[in-house]
Amino acid sequence: VSQSRYIILLGIQGAGKSTQGNLLSSELKIPYLSTGHIFRQIAKEKTKLGRTVKELINSGNLVPDQITVQIVNEYLVRPEYKNGFILDGFPRTITQVEKCEFKIDKVVYLDLDPKEALWRIVMRHEERNDNTVQAVQHRVDLFYKHTQPVIDYFQKKGVLAKVDAKLDVKKVADEILKSIGKQLIKKHVRSWHQKSPIIVPIYRDWE
Ligand code: AMP
16 A cells, blocks of 8 residues: 655745644654755855855745756655655645655645744744744745645645644644545555556646
């Protein structure tokens, strides 16, 4: 029986993506990676790209699609992601969906009220330069502007699992696993008819 192994985590900052991503990763033995983390590493580099990314992150803006897509596509062809991944924070725009070159089984949307999220971010006391009130607010605005259409798109495709991120950590984790289990049954049924290749450029579905 095949299961969902190519998993995306989406949600506003504070919804618990990295907590759940890491839990899911150890539960399913699938590697976890986050575009936010990748970009924060790049922002430390003393290069033109590093400086540009640093400025964008700190102001709460998105890294341009072209750069993002290139970096993420290059990452995901690495052998360690061949049998699956839990990808946190991508795709965040419809253009990223169109230009994404790898297969996606399931998109988990951690749904949380922005007020609750802000409260959590304040309580976390993280050392991040991009946690000014303006930057956090701007990221929330950009989420509803650019990422909500991505969520709607995956919902229409039938691969979205919306999970109430206000629940406690363990309940959220259970809900996510349940949503993947459902997919498991569906995939099993489908696999009687059709064997899909490992890499499916999903923009073809979009067109
Ligand atoms: P995150 O940790 O997911 O909140 O990401 C931190 C920052 O990295 C974001 O505010 C963006 O500047 C950048 N970033 C992460 N993922 C993406 C993406 N898919 N597209 C564009 N920018 C991104």
